[in-house]
Amino acid sequence: MALKVEIVTPEKRVAVVECDEVRAPGVQGGFGVRRGHTAFLSALEPGRLTLVQGGQETHYAIGGGFLQVADDRVMVLADTAEAREDIDVERARRAFHESTERLRSLTEQDQNHAMEAARVKRAAARLGVAG
Amino acid sequence: MPSLRDIRRRIGSVKSTQQITKAMKMVAAAKLRRAQDAITRARPYASLLEQALTRIAQRASAEEGAGHPLLQARPARVVELVVITSDRGLAGGFNSNIGRRVQRFLVENADRYEKVLVSTIGKKGRDFFRARQVAIRKDFTGVHARLSFEKAQEIAREYAERFLSGEIDGVFLVFNEFKSAISQKVTLKQLLPVDTGPAEEAAGVDFLFEPARDRLLRDLVPRHLEIQVWRALLDSAASEHGARMTAMESATKNATEMIGALSLQYNRARQAYITKELSEIVSGAESLK
Numbered sequence: 001m002a003l004k005v006e007i008v009t010p011e012k013r014v015a016v017v018e019c020d021e022v023r024a025p026g027v028q029g030g031f032g033v034r035r036g037h038t039a040f041l042s043a044l045e046p047g048r049l050t051l052v053q054g055g056q057e058t059h060y061a062i063g064g065g066f067l068q069v070a071d072d073r074v075m076v077l078a079d080t081a082e083a084r085e086d087i088d089v090e091r092a093r094r095a096f097h098e099s100t101e102r103l104r105s106l107t108e109q110d111q112n113h114a115m116e117a118a119r120v121k122r123a124a125a126r127l128g129v130a131g
Numbered sequence: 132m133p134s135l136r137d138i139r140r141r142i143g144s145v146k147s148t149q150q151i152t153k154a155m156k157m158v159a160a161a162k163l164r165r166a167q168d169a170i171t172r173a174r175p176y177a178s179l180l181e182q183a184l185t186r187i188a189q190r191a192s193a194e195e196g197a198g199h200p201l202l203q204a205r206p207a208r209v210v211e212l213v214v215i216t217s218d219r220g221l222a223g224g225f226n227s228n229i230g231r232r233v234q235r236f237l238v239e240n241a242d243r244y245e246k247v248l249v250s251t252i253g254k255k256g257r258d259f260f261r262a263r264q265v266a267i268r269k270d271f272t273g274v275h276a277r278l279s280f281e282k283a284q285e286i287a288r289e290y291a292e293r294f295l296s297g298e299i300d301g302v303f304l305v306f307n308e309f310k311s312a313i314s315q316k317v318t319l320k321q322l323l324p325v326d327t328g329p330a331e332e333a334a335g336v337d338f339l340f341e342p343a344r345d346r347l348l349r350d351l352v353p354r355h356l357e358i359q360v361w362r363a364l365l366d367s368a369a370s371e372h373g374a375r376m377t378a379m380e381s382a383t384k385n386a387t388e389m390i391g392a393l394s395l396q397y398n399r400a401r402q403a404y405i406t407k408e409l410s411e412i413v414s415g416a417e418s419l420k
Contacts, residue, residue, distance in 0.1 A: 008179060010280050010361060012172035028341055041183060042341040043350050066351065068183055070338075075179050 003035060005051060007060065007076040014060070014081045021052040022074050024067050025125075033069050040069040046121040048129050049076065059084050061129040063122045080122070087130040096123035135404065138397040142390055149386035155221065156379035159372045163312060166369035169278075170309060173365055177358050184351050187344055188327040199348045200295055201356070204324045207300040211248040211268065212236065213290070213322070215306035215363055216256030217371040218275045223378035225307060225315065225371055226255040232317045233305055237265075248299065252286075252364070278368060283361035291353055294323045306363045307370035313377050315370035322359055325352060 005022055007014040022033040025047030033040075044067055049060040063080035099119040106113045133141075188202060214233055216226045237247055248268040251257045257270045274282050293299050302323040307315040340347050 006175070006179075008176040010173060010176050010358060011169075013175050026341055038339055039337065040339045040341070041187070041347065043347055066180075066183065066347075068179070077176055077180055077183070 002053075003033065003072050003074055005074045005076070007049070007062075007078060007081050009065075009078050009081050014078070014083075017051065017053070019051045019053040019058075022067075022076075023048075023050040023052070024076070025049070025062075026067075033067075033074055035072055037069045037072075039071075040067075042067050044076075044078070046118065046125045048125060049078075049081070059129045061087055061122075061126040063125070064118070082126065082129075084129055084131070087126050089127065089130045092123045092126035092130070095119060096127060099123065133396075133400075135397065135400055138393055138400060142393045142397065145386050145389050145393065149383055149390070152379045152382040152386065156376055156383060159376040159379060163369060163372035163376055166365065166372055167309075167312075170362075170365050170369055173358075173362060177362055180351070180355055180358055184348075184355050185327050186338065187340070187348055187351065188325075191344060191348065199325075199345070199352045201291060201323060201352045202325050202327060202348075205300055207243075208245040209248065209299050210244050210246075210301035210303065211250060211290075211293075211299050212319075213286075213302060213304050214249060214251045214253075214256045214260075215304065215367045216251065216253035216259070217367070218254045219371075220255060221378060222371055222375040225374035225378075226253075226259065228315075228317050229256060229305060229307065230259040232319065233260075234263075236303075236305075236319065253367075274364065275368065278364060280357070280361055283364055284357045287353065287356040287360045290323060291356055299323075304360070304363045306367045307374070309366040309369040309373065312373045315374055320359075320363070322356065325355060 002018040002020055003022060004016075004018055006016050020034065024031060024033070024042075025045045027043045027045050030047075031042070044062060044065045046062065046064045049062045051058045051060075060078075061080075061082050061084075062076070062078040065076065065078035065081075067077070068075045099116050103113070103116045103120060106116060188199070191199075212233060214229060216229050220226065233249065237249075240247060249260060249265055250269045250271065251260065251267055252271045252274050254272075257267060260267050271282075271286060274286075290299075290302050294302065301321065304318075304320045304322050306318060306320075308318040310316055
């Protein structure tokens with residue numbers, strides 16, 4: 001029996017699939033989940049979520065969130081999640097440049113710093129997945 | 132006794148009103164379907180998040196008491212009601228039910244809290260309290276015009292900050308919970324402090340947390356708040372359309388009845404007129420004999 005994976009965002013359910021392996025960007029480093037993984041709850045960074053099914057990889061760009069594993073069921077609570085074909089590359093590129101620009105003028109103490117940094121990460125994740 | 136022309140004019144006016152109510156009903160039905168979809172789509176995330184949060188929070192509180200300041204209840208002196216109504220009327224009792232519920236809360240809890248603040252989301256609620264001279268702390272505008280998760284986040288963040296800074300000790304959401312297309316329930320729900328149910332002994336498998344549990348709670352709890360607000364907004368939107376649909380449906384029905392009654396009256400009046408005319412002719416002819 002394979003892993004049951006469910007990817008949901010606050011606005012909709014993105015995917016319910018079965019696969020062999022999940023690779024996710026944890027806040028303390030990327031990790032993979034296969035069958036028999038221990039019960040686990042992790043926060044996720046903006047980045048690439050990969051589902052592997054029979055050697056085939058499917059990629060999603062996620063904007064941070066949480067991942068829970070219990071009894072071979074993986075639940076991904078993502079802030080945003082887009083499959084490769086749903087990514088608006090133009091918009092991500094623009095967001096990436098604008099935020100990088102703004103980030104340069106901010107110090108780390110600035111309260112907008114974290115927000116802009118997160119935006120850069122999200123945009124980078126989208127661009128990375130879109131290829 | 133109104134003249135034939137008067138009756139005819141009234142029938143015409145009722146008919147055009149009926150056309151409007153019929154159209155509004157149809158629009159509400161279409162919007163309702165969309166709003167219902169949004170609720171269904173938001174449900175899995177909300178329930179999974181709640182599960183995860185409950186699991187961690189209960190375990191944390193079983194060990195060392197609430198693991199997060201937003202979970203920490205304290206004696207409530209100042210509480211705030213966030214009242215969600217619609218921007219538009221013609222939705223039956225949708226908005227006035229909410230208004231009444233809030234007034235009841237204010238009366239019943241007058242002694243319990245030092246102060247109860249009221250904030251509104253939606254024009255109708257604002258107008259309701261303004262007309263009754265109830266002070267409104269803040270009116271969130273433009274939330275319904277374009278419902279988005281970001282708006283819910285802003286609102287949730289603001290309340291989390293106010294709660295943490297000690298300005299307020301509790302927050303309640305008042306909104307119409309969506310039961311079905313024809314039924315809405317006025318609901319008063321505690322938003323802050325977050326209630327995760329009774330502490331229970333850690334049961335079942337132990338979870339591995341990454342990062343550490345309390346750090347994770349720091350991310351989970353605010354997200355949970357945002358979702359609560361988001362769901363209340365979605366429920367309210369769906370309820371509004373449901374209520375409007377029902378209201379317009381019965382308005383259309385009333386109009387049909389009214390047209391029936393007026394038509395009857397019109398036909399009677401016409402018959403009476405004809406009879407009168409006939410008898411005049413007959414009596415005229417009679418007198419010539």
